[in-house]
Amino acid sequence: MHRPELLAPAGNMEKLKIAVHYGADAVYLGGQSFGLRNKADNFSVDEMKAALDFCHAKNVKAYLTINSYPRNESLPELEDYLAQIAPLPFDAYIVADPGVIDAVRQASPECELHLSTQANTINWRSARFWQQQGVRRINLAREMSLDNIKETVTKVPGMEFEAFVHGALCISYSGRCLISSMLTGRDANQGECTHPCRWSYHLVEESRPGEYFPVVEDENGTFIFNSRDLCLLEHIPALVKSGVHALKIEGRMKGINYVASVLRVYRQALDEYLADPAAWTCRPEWLEELAKLSHRGYTTGFLFGQPRNVGQEYESAYIRSHDFVGVVDEVQGDGTLLISVRNRIKAGDLIEFIGPGMRNDSLTLQHFSTLSERGAAIPAEVANPNQRILLTVPFTVETGDLLRREKIAG
Ligand code: SF4
Incomplete structure (x- = not known):
């Protein structure tokens, strides 16, 4: 059976390593310019x-996003940037703007081109047009239905297609949105979205400025632009059968906890389906794992037609049941774990260790040591963010595994 690639976000080097650890077949990352996620840490040329x-x-393959829409005045900077990265062996550039494609052709004529979802490909004629321009792969718009995806894949043989399976959704077509630009002066199409679609809104009658009519859906207010997050885990079989070449996870600005948890679920679900399609069922523990992450409620988006009201999150901005508290930096020769603490932990906390392959083990913290700046181990009962601790556990753990704890109420 054809095996789609699992494509994961890599907002910085740590996230990239976590994505690889948790089973990504390919990652996409941005440089410090033109990559549409200016608030992610991104990569310098040396880091690339x-x-x-x-x-x-x-x-693992690595794709570079160059998917902003630069204005004339940015073109000289774009050309300099392309010249700097030209020697690097990226497996593809992800582009959207025809002007960027033209500039890439001059700087790196051999580099494979993937068309970003920002280019809004929603029909097979567009796909065929881009194929004629030499594009190798298209990341289809999230607004496409499964039937449209299948028809497009069938009608444009030789083209590779990617479909998003998980992550945030915009309320505008493929993120072509002016709300951020209008309210904050930060242009989503230049990678500076401030996410005002997640904010709470009131109604104001034109002749009564300053009188805010509350539009209340619940005690949290109203979130009229707030889309749920995409989750197509249960529809992996249909997506694989559609013939797409890659299943893409959104979220270069999300944390390593998100990257790890989403990947380990999709990795196992996809592998199990490919190994035995007839026996595949969506396991409840996969959905439970995704429910532990910070999210805004899940939707299947446009896969089965217009989402209408089921795609909107009416209740509250974010749902999350667990806190990410640390990452295993190293498993030392004697099995002692060196852990970077990311959220305060203390003796008595029930800590869950998660790893690839849905490996889960838990432990109530008792004895551990914090490391002083000089590397001395000091017995401790509490550790704070940015401290490192030494800990032994009675189960197998790998470098890159994450630690989390059920969210403390209040
Ligand atoms: S404001 Fe919301 S809908 Fe608009 S680009 Fe940003 S995330 Fe997307």
């Missing part, structure tokens, strides 16, 4: 080299 070495040593 290190990222490519790391990925290629593990047989």
Whole structure:
């Protein structure tokens, strides 16, 4: 059976390593310009080299996003940037703007081109047009239904297609949105979205400025632009059968906890389906795992037609049941774990260790040591963010595994 690639976000080097650890077949990352996620940490040219070495040593592909829509005045900077990255062996550039494609052709004529979802491909004629321009792969717009995806894949043989399976959704077509630009002066199409679609809104009658009519859906207010997040886990079989070449996870600005949890679920679900399609069912523990992450309620988006009101999150902005508290930096020779603490932990906390392959083990914290700046181990009962601790556990843990704790109420 044809095996789609599982494509994961890599907002910085740590997230990239986590994505690889948790089973990504390919990652996408941005440089410090033109990548539409200016608030992600992103990669300098030197970091890109290190990222490519790391990925290629593990047989993972790496794609560079250059998917903003630059204005004339930005073109000289774009050309400089393309010249700097031209020697780097990216497996593809992800582009949207025809002007960027033209500039890439000059700077890196051999580099494979993937068309970003920002280019809004929603029909097979568009796909065929882009194929004629030499584009190798298209990340289809999230606004496409499953039937449309299948028809497009069938009618444009030789083109590769990607479909989003998980992550945030915009209320505008493929993020072509002016709300952020209008309210904050930060242009989503230049990678500076401030996410005002998630804010709470009131109604004001034109002749009564300053009188805010509350539009109350619940005690949290109203979130009239607030889309639920996409989750197509249960529809992996249909997506694989549609013939798409890659299943893409959104979220370069999300944390490593998100990258790890989403990937380990989709990795196992996809592998199990490919191994035995007839026996596949969507396991409840996969959905439970996704429910533990910070999200805004899940929707299947446009996969089965217009989402209408079921795609909107009416209740509250975010739902999350667990806090991410640390990452295993190293498993030392004697099995002691060196852990970076990301959220305060203390003796008595029930900590869950999660790893690839849905590996889960739990432990009530008792004895651990914090590390002083000079590397001395100091017995401790509490550790704060940015501290490192030494801990032994009675089960197998790997470097890159994450620690989390059920969210403390209040
Ligand atoms: S404001 Fe919301 S809908 Fe608009 S681009 Fe940003 S995330 Fe998307």
